[in-house]
Each structure stands twice: as structure tokens, then as C-alpha cells.
Amino acid sequence: MPNVLGRVRRPPFRLTLNTDGRPHTLENALALSTLVLGLLAIVTGFVVSLHMVASWVGAIGFCGGLYAQYVSVTTPQRSLIICGLVGSFVGAALGIAHGGFLPTG
Template structure:
């Protein structure tokens, strides 16, 4: 454990989805899209009058999130996918409870 006695490097925090050093543009876009759909579905699911948006955004985010999780290459992408999938599921469930997919 020579690193335990050596000097500590303070690197600035930098958020990246490409933790393996390679670019994954399609997977990154899918992960962020899943997160956005999940947030939209969850927020609109809390408002009973927006049940159509919540239901559709939740369904699209859930299915897209599962596909994105299947294709993901790094752990940060998978983390965003899980947050987006859960938000999509909850938003879709609330949207269906408040009235479903059709106005």
C-alpha cells in the first residue's frame, strides 16, 4: 500500500459519463434522455390534470430506459438509467391512476 503514505492528489471534480476514457455518444444521449423522460413523467404525474403527458412520458422513458440499460457501457450511464427508469415507472403509474393515456 505505498499510495497510503504518499501525498494526496486533489483533483477537481469533473462529471463524465465516459469513465472508461472512450466516447459513447449514443449511450450518453440515451441515458440523459431516459433521465429527462423520468423527470418529466414524475413531475407531471404529481399533477392530476397532466395524466396524459405523465403516462406517455413514463411509458417511453421506461421502455427506452430498459434499452439504454442494455446498451450502456459505463457505471455512470447505468446510474442515470436506473434513476430515469424508476422516475418513469412512478410517473406512468401516477398518470395511469389519474386517468390514463387518453384525455
């Protein structure tokens, strides 16, 4: 039991999506783009005049996020994807509630 008497060395904190040690460039790009689309959808969803942007960006982010979740490899990727999916869904719902996918006249 050497760890009882000595200090336990912990690795330094690193912010990474590749927790398995292998690069996943496509999966990381999908996770980050889902997060960005979700943030854009939820922000524009609160502005009534941007209902068309919120609806389309939310729908694209949601569909893309579902595919990203399907091909994701690591847990941090899945965490970002879920945040993006929720943002996309809420943004799309707000956009649809404020006028939908087509411009109102």
C-alpha cells in the same frame, strides 16, 4: 512503500459519463434522455389534469430506459438510467391512476 511517506496525488474531480476514456455519444444521449423523460413523467404525474402526458412520457421513458440499460457501457450511465427508469415508472403509474393514456371527458 513510497506512498507511506509522500503525498498521494489524486486526479482532479471530473464529472463525466465516459469513465473508460472512450466517447459513447449514443449511450450518453440515451442515458440523459431517460433521465429527462423520467423527471418529466414524475413531475407531470403529480398533476391530475396532466395524466395523459405523464402516462405517455412515462411509458416511453420506461421502454427507452430499458433499451438504454441494455446498451449502456459505464457505471455512471447506468446510475442515471436507473434514476430515469424509476421516475418514468412512478410517473406512468400516477398518470394511469389519474386517468390513463386517453383524455377523460
